[in-house]
Structure formats: structure tokens, C-alpha cells
Amino acid sequence: MDKLTEFKEYISKIARYQQAISLIYWDLETHAPKNAYEYRSQALGELTELEFTMSISDRMGEYLDYFSKDSIFGNLNEYDQASVKVSKKGYDKFKKIPSKLVRKIAETTSKATHFWQLARKESDFSIFKPYLEEIVSLEKEEAEALGYEENRYDALLDLYEPNLKxxxxxxxxxxxxxxxxxxxxxxxxxxxxxxxxxxxxxxxxxxxxxxxxxxxxxxxxxxxxxxxxxxxxxxxxxxxxxxxxxxxxxxxxxxxxxxxxxxxxxxxxxxxxxxxxxxxxxxxxxxxxxxxxxxxxxxxxxxxxxxxxxxxxxxxxxxxxxxxxxxxxxxxxxxxxxxxxxxxxxxxxxxxxxxxxxxxxxxxxxxxxxxxxxxxxxxxxxxxxxxxxxxxxxxxxxxxxxxxxxxxxxxxxxxxxxxxxxxxxxxxxxxxxxxxxxxxxxxxxxxxxxxxxxxxxxxxxxxxxxxxxxxxxxxxxxxxxxxxxxxxxxxxxxxxxxx
CATH class of the missing domain: 1.10.1370.30 (Neurolysin; domain 3)
Structure with a gap:
């Protein structure tokens, strides 16, 4: 198997974990019974950590270093070049975030969504407040890990709108x-x-x-x-x-x-x-x-x-x-x-x-x-x-x-x-x-x-x-x-x- 095929299979495997994660998220928001959120949150956290770990692994780094070389990159078609560029940008960014933090965010937010729904139903912010406080703390930690030049919020903006300040x-x-x-x-x-x-x-x-x-x-x-x-x-x-x-x-x-x-x-x-x-x-x-x-x-x-x-x-x-x-x-x-x-x-x-x-x-x-x-x-x-x-x-x-x-x-x-x-x-x-x-x-x-x-x-x-x-x-x-x-x-x- 040539190296490009290996790389494509590796990123396809990551994509399949992402599909499982998306399905759990969708189910929690639509059809999952209310008593399931605790265990689904743990499953979600573990899968998210696994997918994230693969995305920033040494193996991924080796693939990206290899395909980013001018002599190799120039011989790739435009789609493979774009795939390498996008992967490299994500790798360089998310390599900075500890995998335990990623798992903690996934677990906390999946539980918090349940309490947000409850707080909204009861029109009582105090129900949601402790979970939001933890999320804000985690988001600040994430922003610090990602890094920024002028404003901590820039690090989070970039996650949704690249290069926006x-x-x-x-x-x-x-x-x-x-x-x-x-x-x-x-x-x-x-x-x-x-x-x-x-x-x-x-x-x-x-x-x-x-x-x-x-x-x-x-x-x-x-x-x-x-x-x-x-x-x-x-x-x-x-x-x-x-x-x-x-x-x-x-x-x-x-x-x-x-x-x-x-x-x-x-x-x-x-x-x-x-x-x-x-x-x-x-x-x-x-x-x-x-x-x-x-x-x-x-x-x-x-x-x-x-x-x-x-x-x-x-x-x-x-x-x-x-x-x-x-x-x-x-x-x-x-x-x-x-x-x-x-x-x-x-x-x-x-x-x-x-x-x-x-x-x-x-x-x-x-x-x-x-x-x-x-x-x-x-x-x-x-x-x-x-x-x-x-x-x-x-x-x-x-x-x-x-x-x-x-x-x-x-x-x-x-x-x-x-x-x-x-x-x-x-x-x-x-x-x-x-x-x-x-x-x-x-x-x-x-x-x-x-x-x-x-x-x-x-x-x-x-x-x-x-x-x-x-x-x-x-x-x-x-x-x-x-x-x-x-x-x-x-x-x-x-x-x-x-x-």
C-alpha cells in the first residue's frame, strides 16, 4: 500500500469516528430517553477523545510532514493538496490542546445541554448556572491553549470563522x-x-x-x-x-x-x-x-x-x-x-x-x-x-x-x-x-x-x-x-x- 493510500485510509477512519459522535449528538437532542444522557455523555467523551487523539497523533504528524514537503506536495492533485493543507492547519492548531481537555469539554457540554433544557423549561437560570460556569472556564482554558495575539476571544472565533479577529x-x-x-x-x-x-x-x-x-x-x-x-x-x-x-x-x-x-x-x-x-x-x-x-x-x-x-x-x-x-x-x-x-x-x-x-x-x-x-x-x-x-x-x-x-x-x-x-x-x-x-x-x-x-x-x-x-x-x-x-x-x- 502506497503512503498516500495509507494516509487517506487513516483520515477516513477519523471521519468514521466523527460520524459516530455526530449520531450520538443528534440522538441526545432528538430521540434519546432523558435517563440516558449520563451514559451517552461518557460514551461521547470517550469517542471524542479517541477521534481527537488520532487527529493530533505522531502518526498524523508524520504523514503531514511527509506530504508537506515541496517535492511531494507538488505532485499531489489539487484535492489531495487541499486535504493536506486543511489537515495540517487543524493538526497544528489542535495539537496545542490536551486531549483530556477535549474529553472534559465533550462530557461537560453534553450534560450541560440537559440542564439547559431543564432550566429553560423552568425559566430558572440558576439550574444552568454552575454548568455554564464550568463551560466558560473550559473555554478560556481552550483559548489559552490555542493561543492568540491580542484578544483571548480571537482563538475561539477562529474555530468557526478562520482568520476572523x-x-x-x-x-x-x-x-x-x-x-x-x-x-x-x-x-x-x-x-x-x-x-x-x-x-x-x-x-x-x-x-x-x-x-x-x-x-x-x-x-x-x-x-x-x-x-x-x-x-x-x-x-x-x-x-x-x-x-x-x-x-x-x-x-x-x-x-x-x-x-x-x-x-x-x-x-x-x-x-x-x-x-x-x-x-x-x-x-x-x-x-x-x-x-x-x-x-x-x-x-x-x-x-x-x-x-x-x-x-x-x-x-x-x-x-x-x-x-x-x-x-x-x-x-x-x-x-x-x-x-x-x-x-x-x-x-x-x-x-x-x-x-x-x-x-x-x-x-x-x-x-x-x-x-x-x-x-x-x-x-x-x-x-x-x-x-x-x-x-x-x-x-x-x-x-x-x-x-x-x-x-x-x-x-x-x-x-x-x-x-x-x-x-x-x-x-x-x-x-x-x-x-x-x-x-x-x-x-x-x-x-x-x-x-x-x-x-x-x-x-x-x-x-x-x-x-x-x-x-x-x-x-x-x-x-x-x-x-x-x-x-x-x-x-x-x-x-x-x-x-
């Missing part, structure tokens, strides 16, 4: 605040809110599920390679090749929640399902970054799913399942899914205010990781930030500091990906419109094939070959420019709110 993130936040804060005030002071009460009734959950499936069919979601389930917090998990699972959550008082949660997660799934087969069970078999991933989910959820063109088609599907909508026009259905409001819940926020939910989470995370605030202060500071940014104060912890699963999973540094994903999606959309001039009429006809194929050709097919800024420039001709998002928001909502 806190300083540049703050510049983006400042730009959005300057451009959108006055616009939001104008919307609330002078805008005319469209009617939308027809979405806020009792809706049968089984029929909502039927509607969600229709949306996934429109998106060309492959049900032979994926499935949809229910969870407390909607998410997407790639178990492995040809197996991508999404979850949604139903609200029997508002039809919009489950529909757009499903479309959002479906966007993530499409990305994973269209990564080329030659990347399967290699380090390239995933998205370029979490923000690029979010660009896909937000594109389908907002730019497509909340467009007037989509509703010219989807109104028929809605009325067939829910005849009560027969008297509601297509324009009213469209405008009714684009209501701007000061909401407590991030996942229910509109396109205009959503990034402000992310800004406050970013500020809280960065302050926690740098010891400027402590976990016990979170509920109070959370409410203060909500009032500052959105003008509302959550009435309880469930609608406030306990609403997101991310911290229980130890995903510090993840939240900014959502904001960047919005910006990336608008920039990609600007280029897509130039390349597919009749995209709107295609959507009106219920056809998404060409739009999906554009994303496959410009984003999906590269998997993790390129880092996010490099991929964005390859697809659009320039690096991140938040102006595309601001222009998109102002044009769309000025029309809807008749400014």
Missing part, C-alpha cells in the same frame, strides 16, 4: 449600527406595518409538518439522504456522507416559526448534500466556515423564502393545506412574513433587527471570555443589552438568557457567524442576480433548480477547499462588503413599510 468584527458591527439604527427608528416611527394576524392562529402541527415538507421539496432537499425531526432548538447535523438531518420546532400559535426554521435548516442541509463525493470522509467534506454555512441557510430562509416571488408560487401550497388562507392575497402573505418588530427571541427576529441580537451576544461572549463580566451577571446584563439594542426587556429567563443552546454546547465564538452569514448571503445574491437574470420568474414558477445549481457551482462544490474570504472573493469578485446587505435591507423594507 475581534477588531475587524467590531468594525463591521459599527458599520451596521451606523447604517441600520436610524433606518430601524424610521421604520417604527413612520412605517406602515402590514397586516399579518392571519398567521397568528391555532395551526395543526401535522399540517405544519406537511407544509414544511412542501418547502423542502421546493428546495430540492433529498429525502433519501436526509430526514426531518423535532428538537427544542432547530439544528442541522451531518452524520456522514449521504446522511444530513435537520430538525424544526412547531408553534401552534404561529405558522411562520416552523416554516422558516425548516427552510433555514434546509439551506444548511443543501450545502452539505452537494459537497462532491471525492471529498467524502476527508477534511474537505464540510462547509468553508460557519458563516459561509449561515449564508446558505439565510439565503434560502430570507432572500428566497421571504421574497414576493416565492409567495406567488408557495401561496398555492399553503392554501391547499390551510384553506383559511384562501381570502389572503399573495402580496399580503409575502408582506406578512416580513414584519419588523422588537422581539425577545433571536430565532424569531426579522431580517432588519436580527443582527442586533447577534451584536449583543458577541459583546457578552467576548466580555465573559476576557473576565470583564461573570456568569452570574448574565441575566441582568442580557436584559440591559436587550433594552439598549432592541428597546425590550425579556419577562423571564426562558425568553432571555436561556433561549439559545450554543453556550450549553460550548460554542463560544459561534454567534458572530450568523451576522456574517447574513452579510455573505446578500453579497452572493447580488452576484447571483447578475448571472441568473430571470431568477424571479423561476421562483414564481416554483423552480429553484438553477438557483441551487448556482450555489453548488460557486459555493458547495468547493467544500472546505478554501477559507471563507477566499471563497467569497472567488464567488463574487471581492471580499466581505457589508454594503450589499444594508442596501438589500433598505430597498426591501422601504417598499414593504411604504417609506
Amino acid at each position: 475581534t477588531t475587524s468584527l467590531k468594525e463591521t458591527v459599527k458599520y451596521l449600527q451606523e447604517k441600520l439604527s436610524p433606518f430601524i427608528r424610521e421604520l417604527f416611527e413612520n412605517g406602515k406595518e402590514p397586516r399579518h394576524e392571519f398567521y397568528e392562529k391555532n395551526f395543526d402541527v401535522e399540517k405544519q409538518k406537511e407544509l414544511s415538507i412542501e418547502a423542502l421539496k421546493f428546495m430540492n432537499f433529498d429525502f433519501d439522504s436526509g430526514r426531518m425531526d423535532i428538537s427544542a432548538h432547530p439544528f442541522t447535523t451531518k452524520i456522514g456522507p449521504m446522511d444530513v438531518r435537520i430538525t424544526t420546532r412547531y408553534n401552534d400559535k404561529d405558522l411562520r416559526y416552523s416554516l422558516f426554521s425548516t427552510i433555514h435548516e434546509g439551506g444548511h442541509a443543501l450545502y452539505e448534500l452537494h459537497i462532491p463525493e471525492e471529498f467524502f470522509e476527508t477534511p474537505l467534506d464540510s462547509g468553508a466556515s460557519m458563516a459561509i454555512h449561515e449564508s446558505q441557510s439565510r439565503f434560502w430562509e430570507n432572500i428566497v423564502g421571504r421574497s414576493p416571488y416565492f409567495w406567488k408560487f408557495f401561496a398555492k401550497k399553503l392554501r391547499k393545506i390551510f384553506p383559511d388562507f384562501d381570502e389572503v392575497t399573495e402580496e399580503e402573505l409575502y408582506k406578512g412574513v416580513n414584519i419588523v418588530k422588537k422581539d425577545f427571541i433571536r430565532t424569531e427576529a426579522d431580517e432588519v433587527t436580527y443582527n442586533f441580537h447577534i451584536m449583543m451576544r458577541f459583546e457578552l461572549e467576548e466580555a465573559l471570555i476576557n473576565d470583564r463580566i461573570n456568569v452570574g451577571e448574565l441575566p441582568t446584563i442580557w436584559n440591559e443589552k436587550m433594552k439598549e439594542y432592541l428597546g425590550v426587556v425579556p419577562p423571564n429567563d426562558s425568553l432571555g438568557v436561556l433561549q439559545d443552546v450554543h453556550w450549553s454546547n460550548g460554542q463560544f465564538g459561534y454567534f458572530p457567524s450568523y451576522m456574517l452569514g447574513n452579510l455573505y448571503s446578500a453579497q452572493l445574491f447580488d452576484k447571483l442576480k447578475k448571472d441568473i437574470k430571470d431568477y424571479s420568474s423561476q421562483l414564481e414558477d416554483g423552480k429553484s433548480d438553477e438557483i441551487l445549481n448556482w450555489m453548488i457551482e460557486n459555493v458547495h462544490k468547493y467544500g472546505k477547499m478554501y477559507e471563507p474570504e477566499e471563497l467569497l472573493k472567488k464567488a463574487t469578485g471581492e471580499t466581505l462588503n457589508p454594503k450589499y446587505f444594508v442596501d438589500y435591507i433598505k430597498e426591501k423594507f422601504s417598499e414593504i413599510y411604504q417609506l
Whole structure:
């Protein structure tokens, strides 16, 4: 067996451990009985430690040293070169983290998720507080192990968005605040809110599920390679090749929640399902970054799913399942899914205010990781930030500091990906419109094939070959420019709110 074949088999074995880990995570969030979490957490910790140990082993180091030699690297094809580069970057980074710390994080977070769910149900932050304190301590330890130049939080940001720094993130936040804060005030002071009460009734959950499936069919979601389930917090998990699972959550008082949660997660799934087969069970078999991933989910959820063109088609599907909508026009259905409001819940926020939910989470995370605030202060500071940014104060912890699963999973540094994903999606959309001039009429006809194929050709097919800024420039001709998002928001909502 030649050395390249050996290396490929070795990284395939690591990928199979990752598949087992993903399956346990998915099961804990969906179908596992509540008494199982303790033992599943131990199994998860052991598998995670094993997979991690293989990834930073001396054997892996030897493979990477060998294939990184100029004389060897130059003879590899572009996919194998990319695989070596991605593996080497991960190896150099994660070699710094003790395997015992990795296991401890996996065990702690899997248990913490259980207590987060309980705390959220009881609306009692104190139930979750000791577990979050331990997670924050572990995350700081991880950041120190990874290393950073200026800001401890940078080490965690890099896990989700390679090369992103806190300083540049703050510049983006400042730009959005300057451009959108006055616009939001104008919307609330002078805008005319469209009617939308027809979405806020009792809706049968089984029929909502039927509607969600229709949306996934429109998106060309492959049900032979994926499935949809229910969870407390909607998410997407790639178990492995040809197996991508999404979850949604139903609200029997508002039809919009489950529909757009499903479309959002479906966007993530499409990305994973269209990564080329030659990347399967290699380090390239995933998205370029979490923000690029979010660009896909937000594109389908907002730019497509909340467009007037989509509703010219989807109104028929809605009325067939829910005849009560027969008297509601297509324009009213469209405008009714684009209501701007000061909401407590991030996942229910509109396109205009959503990034402000992310800004406050970013500020809280960065302050926690740098010891400027402590976990016990979170509920109070959370409410203060909500009032500052959105003008509302959550009435309880469930609608406030306990609403997101991310911290229980130890995903510090993840939240900014959502904001960047919005910006990336608008920039990609600007280029897509130039390349597919009749995209709107295609959507009106219920056809998404060409739009999906554009994303496959410009984003999906590269998997993790390129880092996010490099991929964005390859697809659009320039690096991140938040102006595309601001222009998109102002044009769309000025029309809807008749400014």
C-alpha cells in the first residue's frame, strides 16, 4: 500500500469516528430517553477523545510532514493538496490542546445541554448556572491553549470563522449600527406595518409538518439522504456522507416559526448534500466556515423564502393545506412574513433587527471570555443589552438568557457567524442576480433548480477547499462588503413599510 493510500485510509477512519459522535449528538437532542444522557455523555467523551487523539497523533504528524514537503506536495492533485493543507492547519492548531481537555469539554457540554433544557423549561437560570460556569472556564482554558495575539476571544472565533479577529468584527458591527439604527427608528416611527394576524392562529402541527415538507421539496432537499425531526432548538447535523438531518420546532400559535426554521435548516442541509463525493470522509467534506454555512441557510430562509416571488408560487401550497388562507392575497402573505418588530427571541427576529441580537451576544461572549463580566451577571446584563439594542426587556429567563443552546454546547465564538452569514448571503445574491437574470420568474414558477445549481457551482462544490474570504472573493469578485446587505435591507423594507 502506497503512503498516500495509507494516509487517506487513516483520515477516513477519523471521519468514521466523527460520524459516530455526530449520531450520538443528534440522538441526545432528538430521540434519546432523558435517563440516558449520563451514559451517552461518557460514551461521547470517550469517542471524542479517541477521534481527537488520532487527529493530533505522531502518526498524523508524520504523514503531514511527509506530504508537506515541496517535492511531494507538488505532485499531489489539487484535492489531495487541499486535504493536506486543511489537515495540517487543524493538526497544528489542535495539537496545542490536551486531549483530556477535549474529553472534559465533550462530557461537560453534553450534560450541560440537559440542564439547559431543564432550566429553560423552568425559566430558572440558576439550574444552568454552575454548568455554564464550568463551560466558560473550559473555554478560556481552550483559548489559552490555542493561543492568540491580542484578544483571548480571537482563538475561539477562529474555530468557526478562520482568520476572523475581534477588531475587524467590531468594525463591521459599527458599520451596521451606523447604517441600520436610524433606518430601524424610521421604520417604527413612520412605517406602515402590514397586516399579518392571519398567521397568528391555532395551526395543526401535522399540517405544519406537511407544509414544511412542501418547502423542502421546493428546495430540492433529498429525502433519501436526509430526514426531518423535532428538537427544542432547530439544528442541522451531518452524520456522514449521504446522511444530513435537520430538525424544526412547531408553534401552534404561529405558522411562520416552523416554516422558516425548516427552510433555514434546509439551506444548511443543501450545502452539505452537494459537497462532491471525492471529498467524502476527508477534511474537505464540510462547509468553508460557519458563516459561509449561515449564508446558505439565510439565503434560502430570507432572500428566497421571504421574497414576493416565492409567495406567488408557495401561496398555492399553503392554501391547499390551510384553506383559511384562501381570502389572503399573495402580496399580503409575502408582506406578512416580513414584519419588523422588537422581539425577545433571536430565532424569531426579522431580517432588519436580527443582527442586533447577534451584536449583543458577541459583546457578552467576548466580555465573559476576557473576565470583564461573570456568569452570574448574565441575566441582568442580557436584559440591559436587550433594552439598549432592541428597546425590550425579556419577562423571564426562558425568553432571555436561556433561549439559545450554543453556550450549553460550548460554542463560544459561534454567534458572530450568523451576522456574517447574513452579510455573505446578500453579497452572493447580488452576484447571483447578475448571472441568473430571470431568477424571479423561476421562483414564481416554483423552480429553484438553477438557483441551487448556482450555489453548488460557486459555493458547495468547493467544500472546505478554501477559507471563507477566499471563497467569497472567488464567488463574487471581492471580499466581505457589508454594503450589499444594508442596501438589500433598505430597498426591501422601504417598499414593504411604504417609506
